[in-house]
Amino acid sequence: MTATKGLEGVVATQSAISSIIDDTLTYVGYDIDDLAENASFEEVIYLLWHQRLPKMEELKELKQQLANNMSVPQEVLNHFTTYPIGEVHPMAALRTAISLLGLYDDKAEDMSDEANYAKAIKLQAQIATIVTAFARIRKGLEPIAPKSDYGYAENFLYMLSGKEPEAIAIEAFDKALVLHADHELNASTFTARVCVATLSDMYSGVTAAIGALKGPLHGGANEQVMKMLTEIGSEENVETYIREKLDNKEKIMGFGHRVYRKGDPRAKHLREMSKKLTALRGEEKFYNMSLKIEAIVTGEKNLPPNVDFYSASVYHSLGIDHDLFTPIFAVSRVSGWIAHILEQYANNRLIRPRADYNGPGMQKYVAIGDR
Ligand SMILES: CC(=O)SCCNC(=O)CCNC(=O)[C@H](O)C(C)(C)COP(=O)(O)OP(=O)(O)OC[C@H]1O[C@@H](n2cnc3c(N)ncnc32)[C@H](O)[C@@H]1OP(=O)(O)O
Numbered sequence: 001m002t003a004t005k006g007l008e009g010v011v012a013t014q015s016a017i018s019s020i021i022d023d024t025l026t027y028v029g030y031d032i033d034d035l036a037e038n039a040s041f042e043e044v045i046y047l048l049w050h051q052r053l054p055k056m057e058e059l060k061e062l063k064q065q066l067a068n069n070m071s072v073p074q075e076v077l078n079h080f081t082t083y084p085i086g087e088v089h090p091m092a093a094l095r096t097a098i099s100l101l102g103l104y105d106d107k108a109e110d111m112s113d114e115a116n117y118a119k120a121i122k123l124q125a126q127i128a129t130i131v132t133a134f135a136r137i138r139k140g141l142e143p144i145a146p147k148s149d150y151g152y153a154e155n156f157l158y159m160l161s162g163k164e165p166e167a168i169a170i171e172a173f174d175k176a177l178v179l180h181a182d183h184e185l186n187a188s189t190f191t192a193r194v195c196v197a198t199l200s201d202m203y204s205g206v207t208a209a210i211g212a213l214k215g216p217l218h219g220g221a222n223e224q225v226m227k228m229l230t231e232i233g234s235e236e237n238v239e240t241y242i243r244e245k246l247d248n249k250e251k252i253m254g255f256g257h258r259v260y261r262k263g264d265p266r267a268k269h270l271r272e273m274s275k276k277l278t279a280l281r282g283e284e285k286f287y288n289m290s291l292k293i294e295a296i297v298t299g300e301k302n303l304p305p306n307v308d309f310y311s312a313s314v315y316h317s318l319g320i321d322h323d324l325f326t327p328i329f330a331v332s333r334v335s336g337w338i339a340h341i342l343e344q345y346a347n348n349r350l351i352r353p354r355a356d357y358n359g360p361g362m363q364k365y366v367a368i369g370d371r
């Protein structure tokens with residue numbers, strides 16, 4: 001047995017949800033460029049969960065189900081007030097809250113298709129409330145109740161700020177949600193599938209996936225990109241900062257990808273959004289700095305930007321706190337995790353690979369006094 005480091009190139013399952021073939025990303029056969037331009041996030045959720053686009057009535061029903069299920073048990077919101085203020089990362093809070101949410105769902109352990117679909121709706125709806133409520137509670141603010149006539153992106157921005165969001169912000173946020181919804185067998189999705197392949201419940205699968213998304217080599221990179229942009233501070237500092245990092249063999253967050261070689265097709269949409277939104281907010285410097293970083297990293301290392309690079313300046317331009325960038329990734333990606341969890345349940349087999357053992361040979365137990 002020989003191990004493949006990081007499982008690179010290993011095909012671990014069949015899936016009909018999304019594909020990356022020759023650097024083209026599709027959700028159920030629809031090109032991401034097509035969906036980014038035309039589909040709403042709710043349509044994408046339906047597409048991922050049903051493997052077809054919804055008809056008008058089906059979309060209306062899904063939107064209503066999501067809006068009707070956004071309220072979170074008060075106990076879950078109350079527990080946020082017990083955290084040490086300012087010390088808990090929102091991804092840790094989210095991971096804990098989703099696990100806690102399972103305790104208040106009397107169907108959490110019911111593995112019927114109906115119960116799993118009801119859990120899917122609840123999780124997708126309530127994750128938005130959890131992220132926004134935590135963001136407010138940690139600042140001493142009251143959570144804002146969702147509006148039943150708002151779409152998903154609009155409700156998220158409204159619950160976060162308490163203000164009616166501008167049309168341009170809703171449109172940009174909705175597109176960001178579409179772009180992040182699914183991505184074949186990325187680390188967090190694989191984690192979710194491994195978890196539920198033991199026939200564990202959906203809350204466990206999503207909690208495990210959040211843990212995997214949190215790391216800076218995966219979803220956590222978007223927050224790190226913003227940290228880097230803030231540290232660099234101005235266009236003049238880009239060259240020295242980036243070259244020093246590359247010379248020290250440090251990674252530049254938001255660049256590189258395990259699967260894409262020519263580039264991540266999602267990045268160009270976010271680059272465009274970053275250009276538009278930073279200009280609108282008078283914060284062009286973040287876009288200009290990003291362009292300059294891209295030119296150096298791609299020029300020197302042949303590493304194109306991934307989805308996390310320009311999403312940072314997009315979310316910053318929407319006035320979102322930097323440590324909420326990865327929780328927002330989870331708000332979108334939970335749609336993909338759920339699609340994969342349902343697909344795993346539908347054709348399940350325990351996921352249990354082998355390890356190529358490279359420890360010591362056979363040893364004889366030595367009594368503690370003789371070691
Ligand atoms: C939503 C997402 O998860 S997208 C990815 C988000 N993560 C990031 O942006 C973090 C930065 N990027 C990375 O760490 C990597 O490119 C990953 C994790 C995305 C992919 O990693 P892998 O396929 O395992 O590539 P690996 O880390 O082995 O890198 C291969 C080589 O490219 C270099 N490299 C890869 N990414 C970068 C980077 N961002 N900056 C500088 N060098 C890099 C590595 O140092 C390594 O060089 P070496 O062969 O000289 O040692």
Ligand SMILES: O=C([O-])CC(=O)C(=O)O
Nearest residue numbers: 182183185186187258307
């Ligand atoms: O596919 C990956 O490895 C990471 C990624 O881009 C994503 O999850 O969106």
